[in-house]
Structures are given as C-alpha cells and as structure tokens.
Amino acid sequence: MTLKIDCQLRDLDFTEVGTHAQKMEEMGFDAAWTFEAGQDAFTPLTLAAAATKNIHLGTNIAVAFGRSPFAMAQQAWDIQKxxxxxMHLGLGTQVRAHIERRFSMPFDHPARRISDYVRCMKAIFDNFQNGTKPDYKGEFYQFTLNNPLFSPGAxxxxxxxxxxAGVNPRMCRAAGEVADGFHAHPIHNMSYLKEVVLPAIDEGAKTRGKSVKDLHVQTMVLIAAGETQAEIDKAVEDVRMQISFYGSTPNYRGVLEHMGYGDLGKELSQMMRSGQMAEMPKKIPDAIVEQVAVIGKLSEVGPKVRERYEGVLDRVAYYYPIPKDAEIGNWKAFTDAVKHTA
Known part of the structure; x- marks a missing residue:
C-alpha cells in the first residue's frame, strides 16, 4: 500500500483556513490534521471541509476527556456529513493535571476510561445512523437516552x-482493543515503533479477532528541512528543542529509555521544574535527533521519509505547519516523492 502523506492545519486565522486547505489539497497532501491547543480542534476542520473536495480531515488530537462521548460524536458526525x-476522529487522553485542573473533568484509569469512551461513542454513532435503542452501560460512561429531536439522523x-493517540504500551493496546487507528507520537525511533508500538496494538487487536494490520497507524514526523545549510541547521535546533520539551514529560521516558537514554528524561524534568527551558535543548545529543528527525533539503526529505516508514506505517504527516506563502510546486514534489508518484 502506498504510504500516505499528511500535514497539519494550524496557526491560521479562521478567515484563512479555507484557502490554505485548498492549497494543501493542491500540494497533494492526503489529509490535514488539527490539534487541540489554543483553538478548538473542530472549527478549522469545519471551514476546511466546506472549502475542499478531496483532502481528508481529522483531529490529532481532540481531548476526549474534555468532552462527553455524545458531544464528541455530534461534532464528528456534523463534519463527516x-x-x-x-472525517477522521483522533482522540487523546491528555494528562491528569490538564484534565482535572484545566478542563475540570475526571481523570482516572486513562486506558480503561478511553476504551469505554470509544465504545460508548460508537454506540451513539449507531443510534444516529440506525436508530438503535440507546442501551450502552459502561464502566465510566453510559448512553441510555435519546430521541429524534436530539439525533442528527442518518x-x-x-x-x-x-x-x-499514545506513547506507552498500555495505550497502544487500548487502540488495538477498540479503535480503527492509532496516532504514534512524533518522539520515536523505528525500533520503538517496531518493537513496542506495533506489537502492543496487535496484542489489543487480537482480543477482538483482528490484528495490527486492520488498523491505520499514523505518526507526525519531525522533519528538519531547508534550502540552505543555515536553514537546515536552524530546523535541526527547532527539532532539538521540541524533543527536549516532550522529553521533560514523564510519559515519554519510556521512549528515551528504549533509545538508551534512561536518565535524560529525569534530568529534563528537573530542568523544566527549575525554569531552565532555554538550556534543555543542549541536553539532546545529535544521536537522538538523527533517530527521531528526517533531515535535509525539502527536495531530499521526501524519499527519506518513504524509505523510513513505507511498509511500517500507513500514513505519516509533516509535523510543522506549511507556510502560508509556500510554493505549491515544491510541496507537490515533496508529496509525490513520499508517495513515490514522481
């Protein structure tokens, strides 16, 4: 199967989203993904859906525990229509501090809770489409009431x-148990994907008679690209900063340990707590950057991405936003190279 290449739809004024999504479509990207940060993840997708015809659209991710399953189902259903x-609906759990202190929502047993969430939401989809009786009673969520006034219909x-979305084996397994796809975190190397992520998804999938091959597995790729060496060097430092930021979070220590840098995560966490963010990137060695990132000129990185991920994952995405003034031709050449259609 041809490797699909996606991009991020972010950091745009809402009045620009439709035009920019059209450019991404012309550039040959297979999908554009939003994520939940300063803006709601669904508003840009709504604008992009109205302005485009072919490019797929999704959340990577929308924070599941910040919304009820019914509210999430309604938003996804509207954009799908x-x-x-x-529409592709990518969900993540976020971390306890943000769910409890920012969203004012409960956070416990995240893998079990997100599995129940997805099952409940799929029962809601079934009700919307087929009018089936609301009769879902899970460990954390229930859906036992609806009427035609509150259903969007088929x-x-x-x-x-x-x-x-996830990093560690338990969440990978949860995706295999209940989901249609998995968003692997951009902080990874190929060994971690092959030896940790994919086997854990497969383990979960076997509980319902499936395998990892039945799920769509995608990741964002930290690509350090530029037209000059100075631009590439700057992009590498941006990647180094991004790795240090993610690495300071305890959830990502397993990846660093897998790479042979078990103590680095603890050191980065301490530096974050001490307010030493500017110093953190200096702790990331070139060996980690080279395992995580794809580096080179834009005309060179497409084949490198394909060689690394083809046959391992179903789709990848350019991690950073596509500049609003980017030349369509240069990016079309990049997407063609990834998909090997040049």
Whole structure:
C-alpha cells in the first residue's frame, strides 16, 4: 500500500483556513490534521471541509476527556456529513493535571476510561445512523437516552474512523482493543515503533479477532528541512528543542529509555521544574535527533521519509505547519516523492 502523506492545519486565522486547505489539497497532501491547543480542534476542520473536495480531515488530537462521548460524536458526525465522508476522529487522553485542573473533568484509569469512551461513542454513532435503542452501560460512561429531536439522523458516510493517540504500551493496546487507528507520537525511533508500538496494538487487536494490520497507524514526523545549510541547521535546533520539551514529560521516558537514554528524561524534568527551558535543548545529543528527525533539503526529505516508514506505517504527516506563502510546486514534489508518484 502506498504510504500516505499528511500535514497539519494550524496557526491560521479562521478567515484563512479555507484557502490554505485548498492549497494543501493542491500540494497533494492526503489529509490535514488539527490539534487541540489554543483553538478548538473542530472549527478549522469545519471551514476546511466546506472549502475542499478531496483532502481528508481529522483531529490529532481532540481531548476526549474534555468532552462527553455524545458531544464528541455530534461534532464528528456534523463534519463527516459536511465533508462527505472525509472525517477522521483522533482522540487523546491528555494528562491528569490538564484534565482535572484545566478542563475540570475526571481523570482516572486513562486506558480503561478511553476504551469505554470509544465504545460508548460508537454506540451513539449507531443510534444516529440506525436508530438503535440507546442501551450502552459502561464502566465510566453510559448512553441510555435519546430521541429524534436530539439525533442528527442518518448520513451517507456513517463510518468515521476513530484513532487513539499514545506513547506507552498500555495505550497502544487500548487502540488495538477498540479503535480503527492509532496516532504514534512524533518522539520515536523505528525500533520503538517496531518493537513496542506495533506489537502492543496487535496484542489489543487480537482480543477482538483482528490484528495490527486492520488498523491505520499514523505518526507526525519531525522533519528538519531547508534550502540552505543555515536553514537546515536552524530546523535541526527547532527539532532539538521540541524533543527536549516532550522529553521533560514523564510519559515519554519510556521512549528515551528504549533509545538508551534512561536518565535524560529525569534530568529534563528537573530542568523544566527549575525554569531552565532555554538550556534543555543542549541536553539532546545529535544521536537522538538523527533517530527521531528526517533531515535535509525539502527536495531530499521526501524519499527519506518513504524509505523510513513505507511498509511500517500507513500514513505519516509533516509535523510543522506549511507556510502560508509556500510554493505549491515544491510541496507537490515533496508529496509525490513520499508517495513515490514522481
């Protein structure tokens, strides 16, 4: 299967989203993903869906525990209808501090809770499409009441692929148990994907008679690209900063340990607590950057991405935003190279 290449739809004024999404479509990207930070993840997708015809659209990620399963299902259903079947719903748990202190929502047993969340949401989708009786009673969530006034009704493309995002084996296993796809974290090397992520997804998938091959596995790729060596060097330092930021979070220590840098995560966490963010990137050695990132000129990185990920994952995405003034031709050449259609 041809490796799909996606991009991020972010850091845009809402008045610019439609035009920029059209450019991404012309550039040959297979999908554009939003994520939940300063903006809601769904508003840009709504604008992009109305302005485009072919590019797929998704969240990577929307914070599941910040919304009820019914509220999430409604938002996804509306965009699926508007986009005529191009919606991908990527969900993440976030971490306890943000769920409890920013979203004012409960956080416990995240893998079990997100599994129950997805099952409940799929029961809601079934009710929307087929009018089935609301009769879901899970460990954390229930859906036992609805009526036609609150149902959006059937649509032409009711099958919305649901992805879970994660880093560690337990969340990978949860995706295998209940989801249609998985968003692997951009902080990884190929060994971690092959030896940790994919086997854990497969373990979970076997509980319902499936395998990892039945799920769509995607990741964002930290690509350090530029036209001059100075631009490439600057991009490498941006990647180094990004790795240090993620590495300071305890959830990502397993990846660093797998790479042979078990003590680095603890050191980065201490530096973050001490306010030494500017010093943190200096702790990331070139060996980690080279394992995590794809580095080179834009005309060179497409084949490198394909060689690294083809046959391992189903789709990858350019981690950083595509500049608003980017030349369509240069990026079309990049996407063609990744998909090997040049």
């Amino acid at each position: 508007l986009s005529r079947g191009r 649509i032409d493309h009711p099958d919305i692929p649901v992805y879970l």
